[in-house]
Amino acid sequence: MTxxxxxxxxxxxxxxxxxxxxEVAEAVFTPPxxxxxxxxxxxxxTAGPSLDVTLLLENPxxxxxxxxxxxxxxxxxxxxxxxxxxxxxxxxxxxxxxxxVRLPVTLGWSALGGAGRALLGGTDVDVTVVGEVMVETPLxxxxxxxxxxxxxxxxxx
Numbered sequence: 001m002t003x004x005x006x007x008x009x010x011x012x013x014x015x016x017x018x019x020x021x022x023e024v025a026e027a028v029f030t031p032p033x034x035x036x037x038x039x040x041x042x043x044x045x046t047a048g049p050s051l052d053v054t055l056l057l058e059n060p061x062x063x064x065x066x067x068x069x070x071x072x073x074x075x076x077x078x079x080x081x082x083x084x085x086x087x088x089x090x091x092x093x094x095x096x097x098x099x100x101v102r103l104p105v106t107l108g109w110s111a112l113g114g115a116g117r118a119l120l121g122g123t124d125v126d127v128t129v130v131g132e133v134m135v136e137t138p139l140x141x142x143x144x145x146x147x148x149x150x151x152x153x154x155x156x157x
Contacts, residue, residue: 029137032065032093033058036150037100039127045106051083053103053129055148059093065135067091067101072131072146074105083107103129127152 037054044050053074059065069088076082083105093099128149135142 028061029139029142030060031142031144032067032133032135033060034129034133034146034148036127036129036148036152038150039152042104049107051105051107053105055101055103055129055146056098057091057093057101057133058098059095061137062095063138064095065093065137067093068134068136068141070101070103070131070133070146072103072105072129075128075130077126078128078149124151124153126150 035056035058037056039054040052042050042052051074053072057067068090069086071084071086073084074082085103085105087101087103089101091099091101126149128147130145130147132143132145135144
């Protein structure tokens with residue numbers, strides 16, 4: 001092998017090793033699953049009423065994961081945005097474990113026109129939480145999309 005070909009060979013080997021590590025990381029990591037645990041009325045503030053959404057985060061991996069934050073929207077009947085929120089609360093989920101995560105959602109007074117009234121009223125409604133959870137893994141940080149849906153009892157009952 002010529003001396004000028006050695007750097008090219010080293011670069012090729014490094015690229016192949018990096019690609020293999022990425023494939024191993026994808027094979028080893030299973031994204032956590034999210035299910036909607038419930039919705040409760042929070043406080044009544046100047047920005048509007050707030051809700052406490054409970055998200056159950058299940059870790060199917062053989063190692064712990066730490067959720068470092070989340071951004072999310074609350075939809076009523078799968079399409080009408082009733083509110084949104086974000087949290088930077090750190091939550092650790094043990095290997096094969098499930099934890100309950102509180103997601104505060106501010107409805108805003110404008111949401112009370114339709115979606116908010118349905119949610120705070122006395123009828124059952126379909127509620128969906130969509131967004132992403134940032135998760136620290138032994139392989140680095142990942143943004144994990146979430147979509148959790150449930151039919152909830154009207155909060156005005």
